[in-house]
Amino acid sequence: MTERTTPDMSSDGPPTAPLSPRLARARMAVSRHAAALFWERGVAATSGDDIAEAAGVSPRSVWRYFRSKESCVEPLLAASVYRFMAALDRWPLGSSLEEFLLAELSDDPSSPEQIEDDLSALRMIALAATEPAIRSAWLMVCDEAERQLVTVVARRLDLTTTNPQVRVCAAAATAAVRVVNEDISIAALRDHQQFTAAEVIHRLADAVRASTAETGFAGPARS
Amino acid sequence: MTERTTPDMSSDGPPTAPLSPRLARARMAVSRHAAALFWERGVAATSGDDIAEAAGVSPRSVWRYFRSKESCVEPLLAASVYRFMAALDRWPLGSSLEEFLLAELSDDPSSPEQIEDDLSALRMIALAATEPAIRSAWLMVCDEAERQLVTVVARRLDLTTTNPQVRVCAAAATAAVRVVNEDISIAALRDHQQFTAAEVIHRLADAVRASTAETGFAGPARS
DNA sequence: CAGTAGGGTGGCACTAACTGCCAGTTATCG
DNA sequence: CGATAACTGGCAGTTAGTGCCACCCTACTG
Structure with missing residues (x-):
């Protein structure tokens, strides 16, 4: 088993890694869905799971991409x-x-x-x-x-x-x-x-x- | 039972109420303890309960004062x-x-x-x-x-x-x-x-x- | 001075946010 | 193709944060 250093940029410190284009696109997709939900039904009324479902990714990935639902x-x-x-x-x-x-x-x-x-x-x-x-x-x-x-x-x-x-x-x-x-x-x-x-x-x-x-x-x- | 509208300023919208001096002092006290703990052992390593205990108030009150532990x-x-x-x-x-x-x-x-x-x-x-x-x-x-x-x-x-x-x-x-x-x-x-x-x-x-x-x-x- | 209204607190049950871990999948590259 | 790294999902678990209510003060009022 090699060193598994899954980054989990949710805790993104200052050494901001450039971020792979693949990941950037995935984050952007989630971001669009999050914004749409926040706008149409309010922030309090949309959960991380809602965002994940709308964006078609697992909730786990949402928390991997972002450190909070708002930062989506x-x-x-x-x-x-x-x-x-x-x-x-x-x-x-x-x-x-x-x-x-x-x-x-x-x-x-x-x-x-x-x-x-x-x-x-x-x-x-x-x-x-x-x-x-x-x-x-x-x-x-x-x-x-x-x-x-x-x-x-x-x-x-x-x-x-x-x-x-x-x-x-x-x-x-x-x-x-x-x-x-x-x-x-x-x-x-x-x-x-x-x-x-x-x-x-x-x-x-x-x-x-x-x-x-x-x-x-x-x-x-x-x- | 009369209308109980306990404010819970944790969700502090723009109509920022002036905030009673009593409450302001309590918040400040919690703030000092939170800052001390964050500084000496790090943010991740101090929980809301830790802050409450150090400040001598209940955890419930901490969440009533602040919308997140960091905003303490x-x-x-x-x-x-x-x-x-x-x-x-x-x-x-x-x-x-x-x-x-x-x-x-x-x-x-x-x-x-x-x-x-x-x-x-x-x-x-x-x-x-x-x-x-x-x-x-x-x-x-x-x-x-x-x-x-x-x-x-x-x-x-x-x-x-x-x-x-x-x-x-x-x-x-x-x-x-x-x-x-x-x-x-x-x-x-x-x-x-x-x-x-x-x-x-x-x-x-x-x-x-x-x-x-x-x-x-x-x-x-x-x- | 007793009654009472209102701001404030604590406790408890609960939900939502978030993390660690690992197994599985997919891209990348020689 | 094979190997390795990047990435994902699932699940169990922890911590953050909320709703609700009984209670406690303080202050006002008749």
């Missing part, structure tokens, strides 16, 4: 936020953030399931306003996103990832996009406001600029 | 952060943040148990780096602190609490002081670095200034 929604939330962080990473120096993001958007129009996932994520962000456990999951996702943004900021400002200025800048920017996401989620889902992509991008860009003005991460404001 | 540390963390937010609230317009904070500090020197609590909080923040559940509690506390700061920023900038600029500013500032707290906790407890109060204040003020430069919340940098 993390992959869905993460996908949405990480895409934005990745876009910031690709953003060329010296160009306008708005224009870059708008160009990105028209370059690769989202697939239907992408849109469906984004909507689910939006729902979970709105749900986070009333469900502490979901809010906790959302904050953990933003926290991870912040860590990703640290490397982006460091490269952009040509500083190290341990530099306090870099870390503060990444944290401020992440917090800013979190708030915009929350505002928009609630306005859209609770107050039924409509937003164009351009409006959303404008608010995101403005928030990033305002929160990183001193470091010059986002450059000067647009006219 | 929230009052301790909150006390430390809220004091900083309250200081920002008292900060007069047009004066230097550093000088104001230093003056505050020498005005009311902390009591011994205050210092003990601050140390415990520092430990929990450091522990949050390796314990996801504690990190989650820490992020929830910062989230609540952010909500408090929104009202402070709104008054200072003479805008409403729903203004996007205000919310972004509060979020960025809160995230900045969170990062400084984390950096200092880890440097002090893991790397055994020493900090003077002036150094800590300087880093906090710098972070607040950098993250709120565009709104002018914190005024211009010191020479």
Whole structure:
């Protein structure tokens, strides 16, 4: 019998392993079903077993994938936020953030399931306003996103990832996009406001600029 | 038998009731014992019953006070952060943040148990780096602190609490002081670095200034 | 001062969340 | 194909967390 070190990432410490694509897909599938159940019947009313059954996996696997039933929604939330962080990473120096993001958007129009996932994520962000456990999951996702943004900021400002200025800048920017996401989620889902992509991008860009003005991460404001 | 609506704030939704001072003290007592146990023997190795026993209350009461054993540390963390937010609230317009904070500090020197609590909080923040559940509690506390700061920023900038600029500013500032707290906790407890109060204040003020430069919340940098 | 209403506690039974273990299955790769 | 590692399901067990009710205080009120 060889060393059986089944990871059980439920207790995921900081040495965040890259995670096999296979596993990532399985987690994402569970995440979608969990979000749907949470949305349509509430968090308290859906059990881990319910999620497992809906996703077509064993309850044991759900607990292997996630450390709590609420954290099941993390992959869905993460996908949405990480895409934005990745876009910031690709953003060329010296160009306008708005224009870059708008160009990105028209370059690769989202697939239907992408849109469906984004909507689910939006729902979970709105749900986070009333469900502490979901809010906790959302904050953990933003926290991870912040860590990703640290490397982006460091490269952009040509500083190290341990530099306090870099870390503060990444944290401020992440917090800013979190708030915009929350505002928009609630306005859209609770107050039924409509937003164009351009409006959303404008608010995101403005928030990033305002929160990183001193470091010059986002450059000067647009006219 | 009259309507018995025992609240059980374990499921604390957004309508955050002000919480009776009696209850707040009891929660704080449990919080101190929980933090001590988590620190000396680890989170996984301390059960809710352990915490209850150490604090001299019934396990039932622990679950009445808190929605999870990890969130037991929230009052301790909150006390430390809220004091900083309250200081920002008292900060007069047009004066230097550093000088104001230093003056505050020498005005009311902390009591011994205050210092003990601050140390415990520092430990929990450091522990949050390796314990996801504690990190989650820490992020929830910062989230609540952010909500408090929104009202402070709104008054200072003479805008409403729903203004996007205000919310972004509060979020960025809160995230900045969170990062400084984390950096200092880890440097002090893991790397055994020493900090003077002036150094800590300087880093906090710098972070607040950098993250709120565009709104002018914190005024211009010191020479 | 007795009665009583309301906030708060403890105890107990119970459910749901979560873990350890192992045997079985499926992907991966030489 | 064979071997090895990654992954899954099932089941027994533990711990976390809830609902319910009797009880205890404190404070108010007639």
